[in-house]
Amino acid sequence: PQWEKQVRKSARPHSLSGLTVLVTGAAGFVGSHVSVSLKKRGDGVVGLDNFNSYYETSLKWARKGLLERAGVYVIDGDINDKSLLDKIFDVVVFTHVMHLAAQAGVRYAMLNPNSYVQSNIAGFVNLLETCKSSDPQPAIVWASSSSVYGINTKVPFSEEDRTDQPASLYAATKKAGEEIAHTYNHIYGLSITGLRFFTVYGPWGRPDMAYFFFTRDILRGKTISIYESPDKGSVARDFTYIDDIVKGCLAALDTAQKSTGSGGKKRGPAQFRIFNLGNTSPVPVSRLVSLLEKILKVKAKKKVSPLPRNGDVEFTHANISLAQRELGYKPNTDLETGLKKFVKWYLSYYSDSRKNNF
Numbered sequence: 347p348q349w350e351k352q353v354r355k356s357a358r359p360h361s362l363s364g365l366t367v368l369v370t371g372a373a374g375f376v377g378s379h380v381s382v383s384l385k386k387r388g389d390g391v392v393g394l395d396n397f398n399s400y401y402e403t404s405l406k407w408a409r410k411g412l413l414e415r416a417g418v419y420v421i422d423g424d425i426n427d428k429s430l431l432d433k434i435f436d437v438v439v440f441t442h443v444m445h446l447a448a449q450a451g452v453r454y455a456m457l458n459p460n461s462y463v464q465s466n467i468a469g470f471v472n473l474l475e476t477c478k479s480s481d482p483q484p485a486i487v488w489a490s491s492s493s494v495y496g497i498n499t500k501v502p503f504s505e506e507d508r509t510d511q512p513a514s515l516y517a518a519t520k521k522a523g524e525e526i527a528h529t530y531n532h533i534y535g536l537s538i539t540g541l542r543f544f545t546v547y548g549p550w551g552r553p554d555m556a557y558f559f560f561t562r563d564i565l566r567g568k569t570i571s572i573y574e575s576p577d578k579g580s581v582a583r584d585f586t587y588i589d590d591i592v593k594g595c596l597a598a599l600d601t602a603q604k605s606t607g608s609g610g611k612k613r614g615p616a617q618f619r620i621f622n623l624g625n626t627s628p629v630p631v632s633r634l635v636s637l638l639e640k641i642l643k644v645k646a647k648k649k650v651s652p653l654p655r656n657g658d659v660e661f662t663h664a665n666i667s668l669a670q671r672e673l674g675y676k677p678n679t680d681l682e683t684g685l686k687k688f689v690k691w692y693l694s695y696y697s698d699s700r701k702n703n704f
């Protein structure tokens with residue numbers, strides 16, 4: 347393939363102990379941050395992303411530019427394309443796969459349910475099939491979601507809590523991913539770690555998420571809707587800053603055990619892990635808005651409405667003791683500090699792109 351030379355170069359670690367990682371969803375929010383961090387510390391990284399139009403593709407292409415400047419090549423392709431995956435795995439021997447490609451967001455499922463099944467279930471199976479037959483098998487770390495806790499009301503959420511009551515199709519596909527991952531671990535000895543992220547925010551974030559479009563709408567003087575549940579007040583989220591999530595991802599890769607499978611050469615049970623990566627301090631959305639007003643120095647036009655049944659849950663709160671113990675995960679960015687960094691990026695990114703447009 348025409349990208350072969352660039353991919354080989356991008357995949358080469360800078361030291362003997364460096365990892366060689368395929369990052370799916372590399373042009374996405376979390377994927378771009380993880381890819382740059384891996385490359386910076388000397389690992390080899392190859393990105394894969396289909397640049398779909400779920401949200402503004404210009405942002406994805408801008409992230410790709412950032413990755414290229416850091417030395418990471420991103421292949422424009424889909425995880426559902428088995429022959430493409432086979433080609434990539436023919437060219438590079440990966441020690442790890444960081445799987446972040448997915449159809450994210452809970453509300454969009456009402457408009458395009460199939461995109462969730464296609465990317466989060468069929469695409470994931472396709473990737474697992476490729477990893478299964480690769481020799482040596484790469485260790486897999488992938489993004490599940492806090493949404494698997496569903497309408498659970500016991501807080502904070504621990505990994506052993508029930509996850510059989512998803513509130514959205516998105517959550518159901520992430521839960522299905524966890525079950526599918528377990529089967530591949532059990533039958534084929536793949537080493538798999540699932541990370542349940544809790545509302546990740548920060549620079550280069552996702553325009554479909556509340557902190558992002560609230561910032562945009564407040565600056566434009568548009569009214570924003572704050573949802574309230576009848577018994578619990580303002581909806582609350584365990585907002586987790588991107589740098590903390592990246593540290594958790596890198597620690598999960600570094601502690602991932604090599605697979606035991608491949609060609610029947612089993613050496614004991616392969617690793618199967620699931621961790622919460624959150625911030626342990628839920629913040630009501632009303633407080634998110636007042637922080638944004640303070641940082642932007644603009645008063646928001648607000649409308650309070652009851653939480654519609656659209657897949658959103660009322661409350662998320664992570665118990666992170668397991669990740670703390672096993673991964674040394676320790677989030678240390680509070681919401682105000684993280685939002686300041688987001689707003690700084692937002693203002694400079696959109697003023698620059700406006701300049702570029704004219």
Ligand code: NAD
Nearest residue numbers: 371373374375376396398424425447448489491543545546
């Ligand atoms: P994102 O949408 O910014 O990134 C996902 C990327 O995957 C996108 O660039 C998209 O183009 C790509 N993609 C989608 N389907 C693909 C396919 N079939 N083939 C190839 N590429 C494909 O989302 P994100 O916020 O960076 O999320 C990364 C992962 O973390 C996702 O799995 C998401 O479900 C999960 N997650 C995110 C959050 C959060 O708050 N951001 C919370 C919980 C879980």
